[in-house]
Amino acid sequence: MAPAGALLRRSLKAYQVYGANTDVGKTIFTTLLCKACQKFRPGEDVSFLKPVSTGPQEEADDWCSHINTYVPGVATKTLFQFEDPVSPHLAAATSKQATPSDHVVLQSIRRHVSDRASSQPGWLFLETAGGVHSPGPSGTTQADLYAPLRLPVVLIGDSKLGGISQTIAAFESLRIRGYDVETVLLFQDSHYDNHTYLSQYFAGEHGIPLQAFQPPPRRSDRQSDVRAMSAYYETETETEQAPDLVDRLERSHQTRIKTIETMAGDAYRTIWYPFTQHGRLSPSRITTITSAHGDYFQTLVPDSENQPPGDSLLQPSFDASASWWTQGLGHANPKLTLAASYAAGRYGHVMFAEAIHEPALKLAQTLLGVLQNPRLSRVFYSDNGSTGMEVAVKMGLRATRQRYNIDNATKLQVLGLKGSYHGDTMGAMDSTEPSVFNEKVEWYDGKGYWDPLFQRALIDVVRTFPELLHTRHTVDASSQGPSVWTGLPVIFDEVFTGLGRLGPLASASFLGAHPDISVHAKLLTGGLVPLCATAASESVFEAFNSQHKTDALLHGHSYTAHPVGCQVALESVNTLQNLDSKGAWDWAKQGWEQRPADRPSSGAKAADSLPHVWSVWSNKFVTQISAHERVEGVWALGSVLAVHMKDAEASGYTSNSAAQVQQELLAGEIEQGDSWNVHSRVLGNVLYIMTGQMTDEVDVQRLQKLLARALG
Template sequence: MKSPLTSLLWCSLRAYQVFGANTNVGKTVFTTLLGRTAKTLWRDEPVAFLKPVSTGPADEADDRHVRRFAADVAHKTLFQYDIAVSPHAAALASGRPIPSDDALLAKCRDFAAQCAAQGKGWLFLETAGGVHSPAPSGTTQADLYIPLRAPTVLVGDARLGGISQTISAFESLRLRGYDVESVLLFEDATYQNFLYLADYFDKHHGVPVTSIAGPPERGENAARDADAMVEYYGGCEEAAGRVLEHLDRRHSERVSSLESLASKAHRHIWYPFTQQSLLGPKDIVTIDSAYGDYFQTLAQPKPSAAQAEALLRSSFDGSASWWTQGLGHSNPQLTLAAAYAAGRYGHVMFAGTIHAPAMALAETLLRGMRNPRVNRVFYSDNGSTGIEAAVKMGLRAARLRYGWGAREKLAVLGLKGGYHGDTIGAMDCAEPCAYNEKIEWYEGKGYWFDYPTVLCSDGKWSVVVNEGLAEDLGRGTAYGSLHDIFDVEAREQRGEHRRYEAYITAALTRLQQQGHKFGALILEPIVLGAGGMELVDPLFQRTLVNVVRQSAHLFSASGGAPKDAQDWSGLRVIFDEVFTGLYRLGRFTPSSFLGVHPDISVHAKLLTGGLVPLCATLASEHIFAVFGSSDKTDALLHGHSYTAHPVGCQVGLESVREMQAMERRGDWAWARTQGWEDAGGEGEGQGGGRDVWSLWPRGFVEKLSRQTDRVTGAWALGSVLAIHLKDAAGGGYSSNAAIGLREALSQGSKAGAGGPWNVHARVLGNVLYVMASQTTSETSIRQITDLLGKSLAL
């Protein structure tokens, strides 16, 4: 199994990728010139040329030209196809197996690593055709080579139309995160593209443009042609030397900048969720780039081998960048969506206006939720502010329906450990905890139910009841599978919800007798994230919603009846789906596990696939009508400068549609067959029991749970894996029980065909979680489970 691919960066090797603005613009001529000049100026250093894919007759291949006119430059072609057509067509016509993108990139890195091991030197990787010419697999080269993150030399087009071609090629590379360090092109007396491009790139991008005379025309005498080319190359070496000096300096600046970032950050950055008195520069992870599921992070090479060891290593983004990643870092599809909206709109104010991305995203969300209760979408900028809006909606609706005065204090119902964001209002919806109890303005306004959880312990899937609930709810129950626990309708038919009903009703009755008034029930459906990655018994949450909706008499004796079946009753139900929504747990909405629909739901994080912040709060028409008087001060006076930001909406639309397409295509079929087959078929349904699966293999989760000396239990659902480690002090946010496992993952693997790699993970007290994206491959899951197994000595 190949290790994840690490980008190309060594102190010892200046590796540059050569792209062309078009085909036949002189890439090989320029690459040969750079190679032979580097060998002249850095006489004792090795210089290498790599052509990953070449098409056309072998006697006309680019590496033959390099061999002929830069004899001291090492050269290699990885895949040679005889037909002079696009690589994807040539590969297909060859009849040979078509190399995958991963295989091609791994061979490129292998060659680069061999070059780096020889000591300080140069490597030039020349692409085929233009920036968007397809690779053998059909992936365009601009997308294919992103993971290498090699700084780039762009060969411009000197021909008619070449100005546009060159600028378009440059922008395509920039959009994908390439650092274009230099633009080279031939001089043409007729079109003089070099004059315009030199001014354009200097003025707009600060990228130097170097132009040289075109090579001599071919004649009928091969020997004379060769002599003419040797003379030509000799006459261009001065210009090439200036280019190489610039590239050499840029390489040194890149290395120096990366190596100093952590120290600078330690002096000037204030980090979130971090006790900085315990954080030193060596603890700060420097990220050079990211692609797919992996960061490219600065490694710590041994001083004695610093030149030969890779400066970067691949780090699996084990928190999905705080639960936002769905379609992978630097996803070109999302990048282009963002660029389109930025170019078309920038940002436009949203009070009384509309633009297409906001409308299309709203319609897509409302259709995808399949919730007959919701019909309105309120945009804000992140999950916390979306919760603020939701709570305002809920409290106002309850106050008006139940006739409470404007100054009467209202609270919310929720779950212990539930957490809904870091703004003051959102924090007030959570019980006192490490996140809020030292905040001066915090006033917890609510009552929070204790609840049973789901864990796989010693290989058995169980509903776990803690000691404080044992008298009311019993000692918990073991089940045959996670599917059986999520089959809430079958469990309800067996009467398993009765104890829950009695416990919840007794608590609500007691609260009413004490004079408390509540305006909303707010839940994180299925999983409580920041509260410790607790998987809540879905039957308990389903029962809680049903009891609240059926118990208007426990909230107000004077309450009005619902207007219709879709109107809220009892209390308005808010689902905080910021973390668990939009396929994080394997479904579009986690409410389908419970078989109930919220009156309001809040969506962020995966909403934009991890690219930009955006939140959508979905609400019912009945709640919307509460704010509809003719008095302007009765409106929902809530908003943000970047409400319905067009870039966010366009990216959100692209993200949601792509995840829906992945579901339709069956992209997760491989995961569903990892021991989760007894989930009972396809489709979400409304009973919750069907379609319960995870990217993490069931057998691995159960094996983890049998490490009873270290592990209390584990669970997996959708893309989330949570490991609850034993702690004699009882666990909780301040626990250090999971730090050892986190450190073991951070050590990772030192060797492999793709380079060094590790897992960048976060802990929540005694809980270590690893979160995949919706595009994580089966191979990556196997690699991480292998590393976890070794770390826990499975």
């Protein structure tokens, strides 16, 4: 089944009706909307959809029959009906029918919308059940369940006692999940007068119009009630409010489409893109992202202007670069969103020098525990991986100069790996060998030696034989404990590789070695906000510890340890820990069982301490594509897959050999009538794809199938 996508068709003006509470009149207002659209847009199709309903079948039919009674000609539909008149998650649990997954519910809605859009131009109103956070069949609250659809919302406010609070709370729940609330409707109640306060609140604070309608009359007998309701709907749609409401929803729909379709052209004239040669760029090559959820962007379908009006303007695009390696827990993850909202509401941003707040302290303590490195005891916060690496290099250089009493006139350099890359700030750039990334940067001055040895071998050499470093003073630090560095301090850049991207939470464990300084970003916050943590040993810290201000680590950022980032990171790290401990990746590990011959032979104890090497990409698939005639080699570890393409004319970053496969992935495929594709980045002759840490096996298999086809 294809991934669920957002709903936007040129021919179908679709709106989701949410209620601030139960019994606020959702069906009455939906009936008003249907009647008004039918009355003021004659000739346009009007339809009503109830995705989930509970109670006896005749009661479910009442929702539809109510609309059919008072607005004849409206197409009505209920997708999932459960007999027990309780919350959908309870009704589904006691039902004889299988509980539909969230994905099945969303795809069923998408299929119904597709059918309606292909018939003729018109309107569709999707009515939810209960309040904003009433659970769906699986137990996921509706606010989260329906978020991937990204339908604009008509919010029905609560006119009863306590309704002001209920309505605002419902609005805020929708807002922080990325819903666009287009209008608020509610009944007038002269006793509580909620509509007066809420009108000022929504219009004044958020620019959202509110319309208050008279409540319907109540009659004791069925016939009188039907006559009264018929008169009510006629009267209310005769007011000025009704055509104004329809016009506003119509304009909103058209504006939404126009905005999305002109974004690429506007961006082409306005934005200076990173890592992009604008001489080779055109608006058609710019991907318009309208929203994101889970592993997928929702992107504008190419050439949408020339599509049939019933076709979807948006398609799901798998985020195969994990948004530049940052995403791991899914876009719009509600836990991370709430963590950010909590910290923003409690702190905003506060300065950090010689101060502390709980998120920063808890994160530092948690991160040190997760890394399980006995050398590390201090955490220094910065704003991204590149600056975090600059901090690490500053730490290492100062610690070395102090220990060996090297005068300031002597320039120190780094020992780095060939082909390494640590970011684009000057210090991080100078810590790498010359490459395409820095060859035209005027201030670049590579300060190091690029040793191509294996990392563990390099670590052993610098720690075991300090006399090879030509220092004037050697220090035997081994007697001072295992956390004190010897030879030279060792820095690990785990900005990309750490916290589960390659499998273990600390990729240093692959080497069976503990660095003196370790840098972590990207997955640290699940990709939601920038934050970096540079962890260091106490002996490195002591190199800066004195009574003189100039001896301090004079490095910082205005947003150092910002509470929002720290709170989100704390939630992210805890989630990653839980995923690992609960066996979320067992399905992937089982395909990469290690044989005794695969284990290192230099000491059984050391071999047993190394982590299990595995990949979410199947062993069979990796073996298959590695033998492809266009492929030079394949590298798979954890969530990452890197395919090195053959190129007889160019190599490395200047090669274009991976671009054709990238375009094939972008073209995507049609699955059960729905299109989806893969948005990826290439590094010259290397096509890399990575999943999130919560991507399931089904999506990985779908990606493998498409990639195999793209390779031909």
